[in-house]
Amino acid sequence: MKENVVHLQGKTSDLIIQTSPAVEILYWGDKISGVDAAAIQAVRRAVPNGRLDVDTPVTISPEQGRGVFSSPGMEGHRQGLDWSPVFNFKSIRQDNNNLLLTTEDPIAGLRLVCELNLDPKTDVLQVRHTLTNLKPENYQVDRFAVTLPLPERADELMAFHGRWVREFQPHRVKVKHGGYQQENRRGRTSHEYFPGLMQGAAGFSEQQGEVWGFHLAWSGNHRLRSDVKTDGRRFVQAEALYFSGEIVLAEGESISTPWVYATYSALGLNGMSHAFHQFVRDQIVHFPEDKPRPVHLNTWEGIYFDHDPEYIMQMASRAAELGVERFIIDDGWFKGRNNDLAALGDWYLDTKKYPNGLEPVVSHVRGLGMEFGIWVEPEMINPDSDLFRAHPDWLLAVDGYQQPTGRYQYVLDLQKPEVFDYLLERMDNLLGSYDIAYVKWDMNREVVQPGHDGYAALDGQTKALYDLFDELRQRHPKVEFESCASGGGRIDYEILKRTHRFWTSDNNDALERQHIQRGMSYFFPPEVMGAHIGGRHCHCTRRTHSIGFRGLTALFGHMGVELDPVKESAEERAGFTHYIALHKQIRPLLHSGKVVRIDHHDAALQINGVIAQDQSSAVFLFSQLAMPTYTLSGTARFDGLDPAKQYRLTVLDQPANLRTGGIMKKLPLWLEEETTLSGAWLAKAGIALPVMDPESAMLIKLEAV
Numbered sequence: 166m167k168e169n170v171v172h173l174q175g176k177t178s179d180l181i182i183q184t185s186p187a188v189e190i191l192y193w194g195d196k197i198s199g200v201d202a203a204a205i206q207a208v209r210r211a212v213p214n215g216r217l218d219v220d221t222p223v224t225i226s227p228e229q230g231r232g233v234f235s236s237p238g239m240e241g242h243r244q245g246l247d248w249s250p251v252f253n254f255k256s257i258r259q260d261n262n263n264l265l266l267t268t269e270d271p272i273a274g275l276r277l278v279c280e281l282n283l284d285p286k287t288d289v290l291q292v293r294h295t296l297t298n299l300k301p302e303n304y305q306v307d308r309f310a311v312t313l314p315l316p317e318r319a320d321e322l323m324a325f326h327g328r329w330v331r332e333f334q335p336h337r338v339k340v341k342h343g344g345y346q347q348e349n350r351r352g353r354t355s356h357e358y359f360p361g362l363m364q365g366a367a368g369f370s371e372q373q374g375e376v377w378g379f380h381l382a383w384s385g386n387h388r389l390r391s392d393v394k395t396d397g398r399r400f401v402q403a404e405a406l407y408f409s410g411e412i413v414l415a416e417g418e419s420i421s422t423p424w425v426y427a428t429y430s431a432l433g434l435n436g437m438s439h440a441f442h443q444f445v446r447d448q449i450v451h452f453p454e455d456k457p458r459p460v461h462l463n464t465w466e467g468i469y470f471d472h473d474p475e476y477i478m479q480m481a482s483r484a485a486e487l488g489v490e491r492f493i494i495d496d497g498w499f500k501g502r503n504n505d506l507a508a509l510g511d512w513y514l515d516t517k518k519y520p521n522g523l524e525p526v527v528s529h530v531r532g533l534g535m536e537f538g539i540w541v542e543p544e545m546i547n548p549d550s551d552l553f554r555a556h557p558d559w560l561l562a563v564d565g566y567q568q569p570t571g572r573y574q575y576v577l578d579l580q581k582p583e584v585f586d587y588l589l590e591r592m593d594n595l596l597g598s599y600d601i602a603y604v605k606w607d608m609n610r611e612v613v614q615p616g617h618d619g620y621a622a623l624d625g626q627t628k629a630l631y632d633l634f635d636e637l638r639q640r641h642p643k644v645e646f647e648s649c650a651s652g653g654g655r656i657d658y659e660i661l662k663r664t665h666r667f668w669t670s671d672n673n674d675a676l677e678r679q680h681i682q683r684g685m686s687y688f689f690p691p692e693v694m695g696a697h698i699g700g701r702h703c704h705c706t707r708r709t710h711s712i713g714f715r716g717l718t719a720l721f722g723h724m725g726v727e728l729d730p731v732k733e734s735a736e737e738r739a740g741f742t743h744y745i746a747l748h749k750q751i752r753p754l755l756h757s758g759k760v761v762r763i764d765h766h767d768a769a770l771q772i773n774g775v776i777a778q779d780q781s782s783a784v785f786l787f788s789q790l791a792m793p794t795y796t797l798s799g800t801a802r803f804d805g806l807d808p809a810k811q812y813r814l815t816v817l818d819q820p821a822n823l824r825t826g827g828i829m830k831k832l833p834l835w836l837e838e839e840t841t842l843s844g845a846w847l848a849k850a851g852i853a854l855p856v857m858d859p860e861s862a863m864l865i866k867l868e869a870v
């Protein structure tokens with residue numbers, strides 16, 4: 166092996182980097198052997214006619230000055246100068262699979278350091294670049310991305326679009342020429358474009374094909390692009406998106422890109438998810454205590470702003486009867502908050518609604534053996550609030566402009582020390598005053614003109630939010646936080662380092678949730694995905710679903726209920742009790758196993774499951790989303806089990822009318838007789854599926870005998 170080549174080895178993937186003449190990733194894919202000098206020579210490119218006279222490497226930060234005509238890894242200038250840097254290798258530090266690569270351009274006066282780690286346990290690659298200004302004059306950074314190459318065969322891309330109450334909708338595009346770009350300028354991670362994408366050899370599926378997955382861990386504006394160069398080479402770029410003039414480095418100052426997490430899978434999208442989920446479990450999410458994720462009841466859709474402590478205590482009593490383990494009072498508890506028009510910013514208890522204080526409610530909830538949680542939205546301020554009347558200048562805004570409100574509110578400028586201190590004091594006081602185990606931290610508007618002292622400052626605002634979380638978590642290490650932004654508007658790994666759960670969507674319609682939750686499952690394990698059983702009649706879509714379909718859909722996340730248990734019928738309550746108990750029964754498996762999505766020929770039926778890490782058991786959910794396309798629903802094949810083991814099939818839950826509804830003349834036999842099958846059979850031949858009505862679901866368990 167040549168001394169300018171580094172070979173990082175994961176469990177199922179390898180990465181090979183050449184450091185000189187330029188720092189370039191030569192290989193990133195399946196495990197590889199025979200890496201020697203001849204092998205490295207063998208992938209040296211030709212220099213074609215009609216182009217530059219030299220080979221032009223796509224380096225870890227591609228440079229225009231080296232002759233790369235695609236999107237550079239960094240763009241900026243010093244009053245118009247030093248705008249085309251070329252970063253030459255200076256040094257490398259290696260500690261196992263951890264690399265610190267330093268490159269420099271002495272003419273432009275810039276240093277670029279790349280931190281890179283291929284996690285040997287999960288095969289997740291972590292990359293971050295840091296740029297430092299080495300000259301006395303200020304340097305303005307316009308763009309700064311992490312760039313990762315892909316092989317030519319990776320010509321299909323999958324990403325997500327969405328909107329409020331419809332997050333994580335996947336789309337696919339062929340990337341043969343030009344490329345693909347998605348931008349988020351909404352000031353939070355966004356419902357619209359989750360900062361992640363997958364690219365692979367065309368036709369990659371849940372269970373098959375080569376896939377490279379990417380996620381930019383950042384809760385502000387971002388840009389993801391996938392380029393196809395005219396010579397056929399490909400790369401993905403991920404970056405925080407900066408406004409003009411937002412990043413200016415004085416001498417010695419630095420800016421870092423957010424972390425990019427990426428992984429290679431030879432086993433389709435499921436392989437990618439296994440890597441990311443394990444990585445999240447090991448390194449991203451930090452639960453204060455190693456305990457089962459408590460089942461929630463959140464009051465929002467039950468009572469909205471209508472807070473009456475006596476009634477809330479009744480709700481809590483009912484919740485405890487259902488098996489709820491954590492009771493959360495949502496919006497409406499603080500001074501003057503009777504609707505969404507007023508009071509954000511005034512983080513004092515509404516003593517009109519709570520004349521005896523909050524303590525009796527907290528004690529009641531605790532007395533029932535449940536944890537207590539509360540809703541806040543600290544970054545926000547209503548113009549109709551005492552805080553705004555006292556401090557109209559605390560807004561994140563540019564003076565002189567009238568910016569639009571969103572949900573009747575503005576954003577506070579967290580970079581103003583007095584704002585930061587006020588919020589820290591209020592939240593600290595809240596958490597210090599009551600026995601609060603959980604905070605639902607909301608963020609309900611998009612950000613327009615995020616100005617601080619006149620300058621664009623969304624990057625600083627996002628980092629200040631992280632600081633606020635970090636400080637609060639240090640003061641209250643036992644408290645868990647949920648990241649909510651009108652549902653799924655702030656779902657990413659960087660916020661997850663500081664929080665413990667996401668409010669996946671404001672949409673509790675089970676049918677919509679099936680799609681949203683599947684989309685989210687590519688990058689996030691079930692235990693951080695808030696999934697609630699809503700009322701029979703969904704508030705977002707006006708659809709009605711059986712308790713069975715709602716219950717089974719909410720089962721596969723961090724479960725909860727979102728309704729008023731006092732008003733629900735005895736029959737519905739029995740349903741909640743049943744599904745909460747079922748969730749608890751399989752929760753240890755759901756929250757530690759491998760998530761699998763099964764390829765199925767009929768999109769009307771969605772199959773997903775979780776397999777225990779030791780392959781001793783698994784659960785699978787068959788969700789009939791629409792009318793079956795064919796008269797039969799075909800077979801389901803489950804890979805990921807131990808081919809040598811025998812598994813007993815049991816039905817854990819089925820549609821109420823499965824056996825009596827006349828949907829089939831005869832059920833598949835395994836539904837009638839005790840059946841044990843080998844893992845090999847289940848993977849290759851599978852089992853015949855029953856025919857089910859649209860918007861119903863069935864849960865089975867496979868247990869090694």
Ligand code: GLA
Nearest residue numbers: 465495496649650651652671
């Ligand atoms: C947002 C959240 C909801 C609820 C309301 C309260 O819309 O996503 O779950 O908390 O705010 O105002």
